[in-house]
Amino acid sequence: MEAPMRKAVHRSSGQSVENQRLSIGQMIKNNMRSSSMVIALILIMLLFQVLTGGILLRPLNITNLILQNSYILVLAVGMMLVIITGHIDLSVGSVAAFVGALAGILMVQHHASVWLTMLICLLLGALIGAWQGFWVAYVKIPSFIVTLAGMLLFRGLTMVILEGQSIAPFPKTFQNMSSGFLPDVFHGGEIHLFTIVIGVAASLLFIVLEWRKRNSQKKYGFAVNPAPMFALKLAAIAAVIMIFTYILATYEGIPTILVILAALIIAYSFVANRTVVGRHIYAIGGNEKAAQLSGIKTKRVTFWVFVNMGVLAALSGLIFAARLNAATPKAGNLFELDAIAACFIGGASAYGGVGTIGGAIIGGLVMGVMNNGMSLLGLGIDWQQAIKGLVLLIAVAFDIYNKNKAS
């Protein structure tokens, strides 16, 4: 995930962009919002690493963390776009359950092929998204109400088509989507060599992309980070990637689901930051009236944001069903709240117009690490829930405090 590069913008400094130099302090200040959550995430991880006596960062547990949180992260990506447009989607948990149930019926009861089933399920997700998007965007019913109705509707339909029963087991290929690993084509023995290769490749790719970006900015005569700092930043991020892949390599390697997640995060970050439609989404959330008077088709964009949410909810439902190896009526319960909490912890504004895909992922990980850490400590689900509630409140209070201080 690439945080949008912000040049130093301080009212007091009367310099133009060309001769601005960035100090580390200024950069941290500018990125206070997003970086503060990264720092919080690191602190939380260190805290639980100590409290659990080193279990948290063990290869097995890191792998588990990814597998456990994948379906929430997928939802959080879609939810972030919904929240940026100034809406909310309460139905995603029920939609995920409904889609999972359909997958069970098609694959287990009708022996449909895995790929065909997944295609049908994603289309169903799109259709459900279109249904809700229609009411929100064109009929102008508040999204809270439309999706609250959807939450009840699709939960009910899940129970109807499952007749209250669970369906299991799924074919192995389907299960592999959320519990499989990339095969080690190099047969490294103890260490999963292919994973290391991918880590190196990812680091190199990152360095090349950053390098090209910097050169292009130079060509335009913009201020760039001084070379030593740039190198330091590249080295630090490459190191993180390498350490992370090394940890995975000492266990089973890269989970299949991580590949899907990485693809989603990169693709959606790109759409949000770099494309015209991304700009339109932010503009609608920032000021719908102004966006409309700028020629943006606000209704159409809002509609498609909901269609997209439907597809991602369907994907999340498939991942969850595959992981559980069953389609159950209770699947996806409270997923919507976890996804929404992830977005707000990750810096989204409840008024719309603000938020990043990266933030949603960080927020989701904060929640995930806390769940995982507290479970390792043997804390009951009751306390876990209470503590998560407080964390959400504190995160948003911190956000508002920061904003008031800034203005």
Next chain:
Amino acid sequence: MSEFILEMRGITKQFPGVKALDNVNLKVREGEIHALCGENGAGKSTLMKVLSGVYPYGTYDGEILFKGDVCRFKDIKQSEQLGIVIIHQELALIPYLSIAENIFLGNERAKKGIINWNETIAQTKKLLQKVGLDESPHTPVGQLGVGKQQLVEIAKALAKEVKLLILDEPTAALNEDDSENLLNLLLELKKQGLSAIIISHKLNEIAKVADSITILRDGKTIETLDMKHDEVTEDRIIRGMVGRDLTNRYPTRTPKIGEIIFEVKNWTVYHPVYSERKVIDDVNLSIRRGEIVGIAGLMGAGRTELAMSIFGRSYGKKISGEIWKNGVKIDVSDVSKAIANGIAYVTEDRKGNGLILIEDIRKNITLSRLGKISNHFVVDENQEIVQSERFRDQFKIKTPSVFQKVEALSGGNQQKVVLSKWIFAEPDILILDEPTRGIDVGAKYEIYTIIQQLADEGKGILMISSELPEILGMCDRIYVMSEGRITGEVSREDATQEKLMRLMTKTAIQEGA
């Protein structure tokens, strides 16, 4: 007791950077209807806010005497206790509550917090009879027309045992019958001993009800006229309202006017909610290349509604008429089509409708035409920075960089960002709605210069303004609107403030008479 129910002496009210009221005096006799006249922004509403305690004692200089006693109101509640009640232009009724509930809102007939509904209903019936409104006290206010809602407001004031009633533009939203009705009610209440201050732009109405008139201009009292003793004509009032010295506040230019490039034909628009109300009535106008065309009119004349309905039907219902550009009829049925056809609209409400305040300058500038700096729907951010930096230099937007959030800019700089945004879209026709509202004098001059440059580049400019000097100083030709119709077209040479004001206050009633 003096003969005056109200005396305001030497009222001065200062806002950051502006003196809204400068040593204003107002004296209202017991039992008279006193009219307060002045252009938009002359300080009428500010004066009434000082009187009613919206601006509490201590935030202004001068003194207020009510029935001979000095008053120092901390809030509206205190002024209302003495019987000073203000009815604002935007009615303060709650549509879902009944007439009775609205009338006694905040003034409930209650003992120990428990409302006596029988008492409430009985008193409401009496009040409704007094104001001549034949409706059940249980009817929700939202079901009433604006005229009847206005009567409910008056009943509400009477329930507070009003001594001095202040009406701010009471007939602005009313049709002729309702206006007539309201004015007659005022005269009737006067007979029963009520004193009133009426703020109105409609000079014929003032002539009908007022006993005396105080004219404000630029925050100063110009004069107080007695309708019975002084020779008061509409010309006399208009002269008082506009007679200021015109210094050289506008850049000079020699217009290079070409052929007609834009025409609006038989344009009629109805109100989006009250769909039987015509807001724009058969408007025809044209703009030529390189020409700055002004639209003058008072508040509520339909100027913004005209502009927004042309710009992609952003306002109104049942729109009929045609838009032509360069001799061809064009489709402006939504905003993106209007933009594609080379029309731009700089809104009156810069913060509410024009800008995305939480975004930075560059994203605001490129928003209406992102395609220009995109490849296959991917925005070239480097190009974006270069292009928006160009506007920052050209228009001297005072900010360290284009990454500054727009909300941190001053009004003048925000307006430059809005102008940049629309110039970036490369329009042929720019509609500017109050382009200098809320902007200080220096920035105004810069905005005027930009507007003239655009005209000289061959664009057609349609400029809406409430400030007559601005219209006279900037425009090559002026249309005047009143009550949704064009009441006149005046060339630069023939235009005087008096002439425009007469057309601006020309109503359908007068024409019929």
